[in-house]
Amino acid sequence: MESETRRPYRMGARAAAVEVTRTRVLEAAAALWSRRWYDDVTLQHVADEAGVSVQTIVNHFGGKDGLADAVADLVASQAAVSRQAPTGDVAAIVAVLFEDYERHGDANVLWTAQMDRVPAIARAAAHARAQHREWLERVFADRLPAPGPAREHALNLHYAATDVYLWKLWRRDLGLAREDAERAMCDLLTSIDPRKSRDA
Incomplete structure (x- = not known):
């Protein structure tokens, strides 16, 4: 027994x-x-x-x-947990995104530079892109148009404005302070709010 x-x-x-x-x-x-x-x-x-x-x-x-x-699955799951932001609060969304990029942005850029020749990294990059798009749809749900061409256009703009390479440009290439880089991203996201064109 x-x-x-x-x-x-x-x-x-x-x-x-x-x-x-x-x-x-x-x-x-x-x-x-x-x-x-x-x-x-x-x-x-x-x-x-x-x-x-x-x-x-x-x-x-x-x-x-x-x-x-x-490893890619682990990083993706960690990013999903860490990127919790309130819908529609641009400053809070940017702060959450920068917190992630400040910790993992350099590694993300390093991996992305290798995706054309390393199949495992290409798969990881494709997964990360899909995950980032889903995140954008969630945190900017209040401003995105209904499904259709206008929504796709708005998502493309938001994707470009929040991509890790833009963080790299501001923080690494241009040497902006984090506060200034966050403000720049906030201004960019505010300027592409699709509701402005609808309200005009």
Whole structure:
């Protein structure tokens, strides 16, 4: 009877240990790829960073592409959680977006620069674009036109005004202070409010 009771406990502890290892590998890979090119990071680098063997990574993810896909899913889920903003409040929306870009923008730009030659990154980029579009539709639901060409046009404008490359232009290339860059994005979003043209 005692062994019957202890077996589920041991299985539960084993599953928990597996999940901890998986998370440690994902976080190690995400950290490495946030500052280095995809091709420059080997499974051995990830294994060393995570404190596991290469075989452990292969067992969990099948290889480098599988690991990259899993990292992309992790980053996407974290972005979805962190980007909680009230609908229609432009300043709050921009502040939430900048909080995300200040933490992950450089890594996003680094990954995007590689999407034409790394299939795993291309898949991640496509997912990120779709996710950003869905976010825009949610936080700007009060101002977007009904479904149709006008809505698509408005979404394209909002996408361009909130893209990570615009953050990079202001913060990295032009060296704007965060406060000034946020104000610039707020002004841009306010200027493209489709309700203005409808009200005119």
